Amino acid sequence: xxxxxxxxxxxxxxxxxxxRYFTKGRSNRSVAGTxxxxxxxxxxxxxxLFPVVFMASNAFKPLRELYRYPPTLLPQNPTGQNxxxxxxxxxxxxxxxxxxxxxxxxLVLFGCAGQILISAMAAFALAKFEFRGKKLLDNLVVYxxxxxxAVTGVPNYIILTRLGLMDSLWAIILPSFASTLGLYxxxxxxxxxxxxxxxxxxxxxASTFKTLISVILPVVKPAIMTxxxxxxxxxxxxxxxxxxxxxxxxxxxxxxxxxxxxxxARQGMASAASLLTFLIPVLIFIIxxxxxLETMATSxxxx
Amino acid sequence: xxxxxxxxKKPSSFYRRQDRWGLIMMSPWLIGTVLFFLYPLVQVIIxxxxxxxxxxxxxxxxxxxxxxxxxxxxxxxxxxxDIISIFAKTVPNTILIIFFSLFAAVLLNGKYKFRGxxxxxxxxxxxxxxxxxxxxxxxxxxxxxxxxxxxxEGVSGALMVVNFLIDGVGLxxxxxxxxxxxxxNVFEVIKLSGVQILIFLAGLQSISPSMxxxxxxxxxxxxxxxxxxxxxxxxxxxxTNLVYTITDNLMRTDxxxxxxxxxxxxxxxxxxxxxxxxxxxxxxxLVGISVLIVGKVVxxxx
Numbered sequence: 001x002x003x004x005x006x007x008x009x010x011x012x013x014x015x016x017x018x019x020r021y022f023t024k025g026r027s028n029r030s031v032a033g034t035x036x037x038x039x040x041x042x043x044x045x046x047x048x049l050f051p052v053v054f055m056a057s058n059a060f061k062p063l064r065e066l067y068r069y070p071p072t073l074l075p076q077n078p079t080g081q082n083x084x085x086x087x088x089x090x091x092x093x094x095x096x097x098x099x100x101x102x103x104x105x106x107l108v109l110f111g112c113a114g115q116i117l118i119s120a121m122a123a124f125a126l127a128k129f130e131f132r133g134k135k136l137l138d139n140l141v142v143y144x145x146x147x148x149x150a151v152t153g154v155p156n157y158i159i160l161t162r163l164g165l166m167d168s169l170w171a172i173i174l175p176s177f178a179s180t181l182g183l184y185x186x187x188x189x190x191x192x193x194x195x196x197x198x199x200x201x202x203x204x205x206a207s208t209f210k211t212l213i214s215v216i217l218p219v220v221k222p223a224i225m226t227x228x229x230x231x232x233x234x235x236x237x238x239x240x241x242x243x244x245x246x247x248x249x250x251x252x253x254x255x256x257x258x259x260x261x262x263x264x265a266r267q268g269m270a271s272a273a274s275l276l277t278f279l280i281p282v283l284i285f286i287i288x289x290x291x292x293l294e295t296m297a298t299s300x301x302x303x
Numbered sequence: 304x305x306x307x308x309x310x311x312k313k314p315s316s317f318y319r320r321q322d323r324w325g326l327i328m329m330s331p332w333l334i335g336t337v338l339f340f341l342y343p344l345v346q347v348i349i350x351x352x353x354x355x356x357x358x359x360x361x362x363x364x365x366x367x368x369x370x371x372x373x374x375x376x377x378x379x380x381x382x383x384x385d386i387i388s389i390f391a392k393t394v395p396n397t398i399l400i401i402f403f404s405l406f407a408a409v410l411l412n413g414k415y416k417f418r419g420x421x422x423x424x425x426x427x428x429x430x431x432x433x434x435x436x437x438x439x440x441x442x443x444x445x446x447x448x449x450x451x452x453x454x455x456e457g458v459s460g461a462l463m464v465v466n467f468l469i470d471g472v473g474l475x476x477x478x479x480x481x482x483x484x485x486x487x488n489v490f491e492v493i494k495l496s497g498v499q500i501l502i503f504l505a506g507l508q509s510i511s512p513s514m515x516x517x518x519x520x521x522x523x524x525x526x527x528x529x530x531x532x533x534x535x536x537x538x539x540x541x542x543t544n545l546v547y548t549i550t551d552n553l554m555r556t557d558x559x560x561x562x563x564x565x566x567x568x569x570x571x572x573x574x575x576x577x578x579x580x581x582x583x584x585x586x587x588x589l590v591g592i593s594v595l596i597v598g599k600v601v602x603x604x605x
Contacts, residue, residue, distance in 0.1 A: 033525060037410055041421055044407065047493050048427045122332035131325030137333070144340050145546050146590050147583065152343035154350065154566050154575065158362060159338060178335030181547060185502060188539055192509055208324045226505045230498050242567065285426045289419065 055278060058271040059083070066267055082272035089259065089269060095247050097255075103169065104236070104252040111173045111235040112228055119183040119227065120220075124212050126183075127190035128198055141187070144180040160243065171243040176235065182227035189223040190216060225288050236281055253277065350576035357572065371577035382578060385558050386585060393552045393589070396492065400548050401541065404496040408503030409533060426501075428494045495551065499544045506540035507533065538601045545597055549590050558582060 054073065058066060059082055061075040090097035125131070126138060156175065157166075165171045193216065201211040217224060239254040256273040259266055351371050353364040375382050411422050510533065518528045553559075562582065566575035 037413075040406075041410060044493070045421070045424045047489060048424050051490070052427055118331045118335070121328040125325045125328035129325035129328070131322040134325065137329060140336065142546070143587075144336060146550050146586055147340065147344065152340070152347050152579070153563055154355075154572050155343035155346035156339060158346075159343065174335070175339040178332065178339040180336075181498075183332060184543060185505070188543060189505070189509060208328070212328075222508045223505050226501045229501065282423070282427070286423055289422055289426070 052278070055271065055275055059275040061268070061271070063265070063268045066271065082268040085266075085269045086259075086272045086276075090255075093255070095250075099248065100250065100252040100255045103249055107169055107172060107238065107251055108232055108235045110169075111176050112231045114173065114177050115179060115182060115231050116224060116227055118177050119179070119186055120212065120217060120224070123183050123186035123190050124216055126187050128193075128195070141180055141184055144178075145184055157242070166243065167245055167249070169244075169249055172235070172238055172240060176231070179231075182231065185227060186220060186223055189220045193219060229285060229288065232284060233281060236277075347576045347579050350572060351580045353573055355572035355576070357570070367573060371573045372581070374574055375577045375581060379574075382558075382561065382581075385561065386581065389553065389556045389558055390585060390589060393549060393556075396495070396552055397545065397548045397593070399492050400496045400499060400552075401544055403492055404499035404544065405503050405537070405541070407496065408500050408507055409529065411500070411504060412507040426497065428497045495548075495555075498551070499548060502544055502547070503537060503540055506537040510536045542594060542597060542601055545593055546590055549593065550586065553582075553586055553589075 057073060057075050060078040060080070062077055062079050062081065065075060065077070126134065126141065160166050160171050160175075165174065197215060197219070198211055201215045206215065237253055238251065239257050240250050244250050244254070256270075256277055259270050259273055350364070352367060352369070354367045354370075356363045377383075407425055411418070411425055514532050514536075515528065518532050523531065558578075559582075562575050562578045565571045565578060
């Protein structure tokens with residue numbers, strides 16, 4: 001405490017010290033500016049945390065309290081019953097819980113790896129290569145960005161049927177490979193890389209593929225991680241919809257959403273389940289976030 | 304949004320090699336796109352001019368001319384109004400989301416205490432935006448009301464905030480519907496800006512720290528640095544986000560559900576295809592106009 005006061009004195013008044021403390025003395029920002037930003041972050045934090053707290057507390061509410069109106073923020077009689085019910089349900093169900101988990105694992109693993117690799121290859125070509133038809137493909141990427149699979153539902157269904165992919169996890173994984181958002185993002189980043197980086201790799205005898213894997217990808221790691229997060233997010237929440245109809249190959253999210261849809265008596269379980277579905281992506285993000293936000297500005301070059 | 308870096312090279316053997324490699328690297332994505340984007344798109348356009356029946360995966364088409372379009376735009380009870388109201392809602396939402404996410408990303412990119420915590424906080428809405436979780440949240444939270452779509456927009460949370468403002472803070476009870484509207488909008492904007500924040504953040508990461516050093520040494524304030532250094536450098540990302548935001552917003556509307564149920568629920572594949580085409584044309588027009596406007600101010604650092 002005394003140390004703090006001394007420090008505050010040394011930095012010239014409380015207001016200065018306050019700014020120094022929160023900005024690590026980096027910017028020339030004014031006191032009012034810093035205060036404003038902090039208030040903004042605090043407000044945002046409240047709005048972002050609110051639904052999460054609500055969801056977490058729902059998971060511990062007995063059924064009776066779930067239906068209270070107006071809803072209460074914190075459970076009055078917290079109980080672990082919802083989680084016990086969920087455990088019972090999972091161990092009793094026709095298809096073992098681990099099977100759903102395995103399916104989701106396959107979906108997420110192949111989906112993310114494939115999409116990142118394919119997008120990175122295409123982005124590299126579009127950003128740094130000159131070839132015939134490049135202009136056309138460039139435009140195609142931009143146009144494809146504007147469409148979503150939702151509107152081409154019927155032909156997509158027919159194509160997947162004809163390819164014999166219906167009712168297999170590939171029906172979800174393969175179309176996701178054609179996604180454009182990741183490609184577009186990676187392309188934007190790779191365009192910012194200096195050409196000399198690629199030339200250096202080429203002079204050292206690296207093949208095109210090798211250049212991509214060991215030179216380009218590490219440099220654009222923040223972008224890759226960003227793509228990973230939203231690909232993961234998309235696949236994690238995918239219930240399989242009308243493409244999967246054998247119970248054996250349905251993903252975890254299907255099981256969880258079917259609990260939620262199965263009536264009032266199961267809502268306690270459903271809120272426990274949704275807390276669990278929520279926690280896993282949060283964990284993944286916390287693990288990757290230091291990478292997402294790592295600076296790539298130097299891009300390995302010294303001018 | 305086109306690549307403005309264009310180098311005129313003479314066709315040498317090196318150029319031809321690039322030619323080959325470029326196409327090889329593109330091919331996996333291209334195959335996917337042709338199969339799952341271009342071909343379905345052409346099919347939808349063809350379907351929209353035909354009467355379609357499905358029999359065991361076989362498609363029977365009979366030419367119907369503009370019949371489907373006339374039905375969708377003239378006869379269908381809600382489609383025409385829906386499409387207008389949805390676009391009217393998407394425009395202000397998009398503007399709000401872009402500004403908000405840029406601001407948030409700049410904040411998260413700064414160096415201050417508890418930055419890691421702040422970043423996790425900003426990431427939470429992306430996960431909440433997943434359909435699965437918001438649906439579950441809504442069935443639990445608003446089980447009294449039947450309209451799950453309303454609940455998914457975050458009304459359940461907004462309801463509690465409003466309750467607090469009226470009972471706790473003492474705002475007049477007459478303001479309840481205004482407050483509810485404003486606060487659920489805040490929830491919605493926050494929920495839908497997760498990916499945009501990430502894209503902006505990734506863009507901010509690519510700004511060389513030496514640019515900031517120079518700005519700081521020249522005595523630029525944080526405000527000036529933002530306008531002169533940060534904004535021009537992330538401006539290509541604004542375009543990306545603009546396109547993504549408009550598309551994402553439109554894809555989350557009820558209209559997509561209408562299109563899906565018309566096809567898979569009512570087996571009216573022709574009508575559904577015509578709706579899709581109208582929807583796509585409107586999307587393209589909206590994106591095109593906004594890209595034209597914003598594209599003028601995009602700065603490329605060549």
